[in-house]
Amino acid sequence: MTARWGNACDIVVFGGTGDLAMRKLLPALYYLHRDRHLHPQTRILALARARHEPEAYRRLVRRHVSQHVASADFSEDSWGSFSARLDYMPLDISQRLEFARLARHLGDSPGRVRVFYLATLPDLFAPTALHLHGAGLVDDQARIVLEKPLGESLATARRVNDQIGSVFDESRVFRIDHFLGKEAVQNLLALRFGNALFEPLWRNGHIDHVQISVLETVGVENRGAYYDQAGAMRDMVQNHLLQLLCLVAMEAPVHFEPEAVRNEKLKILEALRPITGMDVQDQTVRGQYSRGRRAGETLPAYYFEKSVDHDSNTETYVALRAEIDNWRWAGVPFYLRTGKSLAQRKSEIVIQFKSVPHRLFPGTTPEGNRLVIRLQPDESISLSLMAKSPGRGMALQEVELDLHFDEAFKRRRWDAYERLLLDVIEGDATLFMRRDEIEAAWRWVDPIIGGWQEVYRSPKRYAAGSWGPEAADSLLERAGHAWFDERGD
Template identity: 40%
Template sequence: MTGDIYKQCIGEPTEPSNIVIFGAGGDLTKRKLVPALVKMLRCGLLHKKSRIIGVLKGRTQADWLDSLYHGMHEYAPDIDIDAQQWQTFSALCKMVPGDLQDESTYAELATALETIDGCTHAMFYCAVPPEWYTTIAIGLNKVGLGEEKDGFRRMVIEKPFGMDLESAKKLNRELQAVLDESQIYRIDHYLGKESVQNLLVYRFANSILEPLWNRNFIDHIQISAAESIGIEYRANYYEKSGALRDMIQSHLMQVMTLVAMEPPVEFTADAVRDEKIKVLRAVRAIEPENIKKQTVAAQYSSGTIDDEPVGSYVSEEGVSPESATETFAAVRFYIDNWRWQGVPFVLWTGKRLPRRVSEIVIRFRKPPFNLFDAQASSPLANALVFRLHPDEGIALRMNAKLPGLTTEMRRSVMRAPYSEEGGDVADAYEVLLHDVLIGDATLFSRADEVEESWSIIQPILEAWKDRLAINRYHAGTWEVEGMEELLSDCVLGWHKPPY
């Protein structure tokens, strides 16, 4: 990072605020939150009078700041922050030592909050395991930090929002007992991706798409998140979660609601979320006898990725050798409403696949009669692809004639990169932290959304919970048993990303 740390960029300015991070010595803080806050300060999206307060125990403030500084260089080297620029940022930081179970910690935090320009705004970010969310909310409430007397009070929690329907309802009840729903921000970093947000603009700002966006023209939709990495350091979490909870219930179902929703009456948080919940409520329940037909679960075995051998899931540190946890999951949903009746929505995700690619593939129906099928080198079908990662943008796949004295066909692709000039695309946490500070809840899940999505997934969880074995696929391949069958009646079948 060169020049003045206060470099302006596009975005609504925020008011001076206290940004409180519970679990400020943890991995999330070092990897994501602090780099995002540094960039926001650089861009003017974080007010330079704001204060960053870390709540943690067992360290001095000097040790904590030193750890964050080294974390910047390890996890966000592209920001290229030097010692002087770090000093500017760290001057905004202070630490409140204490245990989250100790009431005195919250009393000391109340004293540490600063009144800036006549207001004591506060955002409380829970960078801690989910079992601490209720403890923190109750602790804040006991010392009056849930009351919005002299400024806003907003609590941010990370997924998972429960591990099933019952636990999600319990968490919502506990939080809503001490906070208003409008104060609770359930953060899903996937919705903070610029390319996901741009999906709404592509849909609702381009009249050319709307006439085609329905069952009359669309054969099916695939929403995917393929990863080449394994579970890394998350064995303890992943063994309890699996791919279905980790990606489909949260990230991919949220994207599905954006793809399928009706145009909101206005672009406000409640209007957008009202349309999203309508989509979830229209999802057809998966009957127990149809779960095998509409789902796929698999686990990676050893293989090769980028010419490097990789081990199996059960060989990962912290994973049981008998584990039947899925690292690949796919679900075929139907949305029973006027627009989407009969159109399959196939959501799939997996680890240790050949490459990291996230896409939304809109496959259109074939023409009822095509004069050129005989001349096509491959089956003719159109597709609109929203690329979420890498090379964010949109691609329209059409059919064209090969040059020369022939009528042979080939597939032609028209591409619209999201950032044509290689501009700085904001990280998801920058977007979402900024939205919390300005009070925009559009990209955050409401309690009813969370519970509805869990209710859709619950029958699958029940069917999978007692399994003793699971199908396996070799790391670095697309050889996942059941996927071809899952999409056998869909135009061109399973879309395996070509790059």
């Protein structure tokens, strides 16, 4: 295997005992280590309030890493050398003075890259940045990685960005959206800008509409306290779904470099037609799951989930129709939907092309071609084409050209966090969100949330295990469209 050492660096994980660290970050770092992408002198220091000895912490991490990497990929050799990089220190972020201890622990190593990964509640982002600065740990080699959600409105996002920006230059702030680290998402860019085939058709003259779906079968699990404050709009639409929309809709950047890519994404966010006033009711659907069933199992209503208010009006489902006011996309609806406790887990982008302008073959109604970019559960791209049905006559039927990445590329597929962590170490912010993108997304989302609060407070109920509220189907039916689902009745 060819080694690609990143810079020697200190990776400091705040929230090192949390779910994200154990399920995603540490397994990703294990893989980067095993596959020799970490410099031999790179160290990993985890921090949280819990008082573990480093050795006890390593045992804890071992348990999680061995569960979250493929069993064939976990070896004693790799674990032994990985755990030698791994250290733990108890630290309470709210205690400013404890950061002096952190500075002493890290030691004086001028010029060494330091990655501060904030896998903690967002309330702690600004205090962490300020305390790091106070302890002299923010120099021009220091990078900060922020998890979502960044703010809960434009005003709060600005405040956090201002506070972080007062100590970290924007070029060293990495706002992570793990969807952008997925191979299939990057393949969308490869498909669009690495092939001459699609780009001439990638516009309103040829595309009828676009669907972007991120559907989950799980409910809120143990995130009830956070989720009940946030809801699906803030948790999923403001970040993941709008980022996917940007990648589908943006113009080709001049270079595949951070500023060029992010400039193009920003233009799309700024071109989103505001949804305000009565349009909020016409163009958005807000739902909440009630008791239901899937595969013989009874599923609880949202308001009976742990740490959720019994009178909660929080939405666990959003569907909406967005429009982009520019030359390329004028008149093309972008339907977005996301929800929890649904019938099927899938994340996909569907590009529905227009059908042929003239029906040549009597008795057949050719469907428009459809490009489906599937991100979850498997990563694939498929293109539906009309072909002649075998035998007599000229009946047409739809056939699929499928590309399954697992079959096409026999190599292990990187997890999004591996790719993104390595990008941070190397200082490449192309796949991270810039401050103005986050704020433009909030500027579009805020009036919708405001409209919900003013016009109608209660979300529409849908049975857990179903495909979401009926109103989400009507939203498309009104325009002669339908969600692209394989629904069994």
